[in-house]
Amino acid sequence: MVVNLSIQKTINNYMLNIVLFGPPGAGKGTQSAKLVDTFQLVHLSTGDIFRYNIKNETELGKLAKTYIDKGELVPDEVTISMLEKEVEQIKEAKGFIFDGFPRTVNQANALDAFLKNRNAEISMMLALDVDEDELVKRLLIRGKDSGRADDSDESIIRNRIKVYNEQTAIAAEYYNQQGKYHGINGIGSIDEIFNRLSAIIVESTR
């Protein structure tokens, strides 16, 4: 997608904090990489941070693993303080893409309070919509390629989708009430979906 120069300038002067939302396997990681390149944002994925800690066998990683292996959420207080520490380490940013966070209303509240303290706020939630059969299919393929344990077992995948429906999906309502929710069809080619996301970002920063 060609983002014309005047729009790019507007975006550059704008603190753009995006919550990229959607069920496991919706394509948040893939789209984040493209959004980071185009809009010069810092990508923060709680899943990636947990996996980094698991790989390095930190205390946080050991704790998170006990939940992740079952397809459950890591407790809010652990996740919130981890995320806040990550944000604080970044000295300069035009904005952030929060990927996999917030995953509960409690986390959304904490993020709002945290940003408010820094005179910032969430600009928008972009929510990728993908049906369950497609999610399971994508995650099983990802599990084969990546070796991620939580992607290799269909019952764990189904549990993650259940947890998403029961605990996470309502976070969308939280942003909807603030007028910040945008639903996007998450089925299509990577570029098609990226163009849908970019169009909303560009439109909202005009």
Ligand code: ADP
């Ligand atoms: P996906 O979106 O594909 O499920 P992620 O990489 O975002 O995967 O997260 C992997 C796992 O890490 C989740 O299933 C969950 O156990 C844990 N996790 C990630 N983010 C959070 C969060 N914000 N709150 C609680 N647990 C989380």
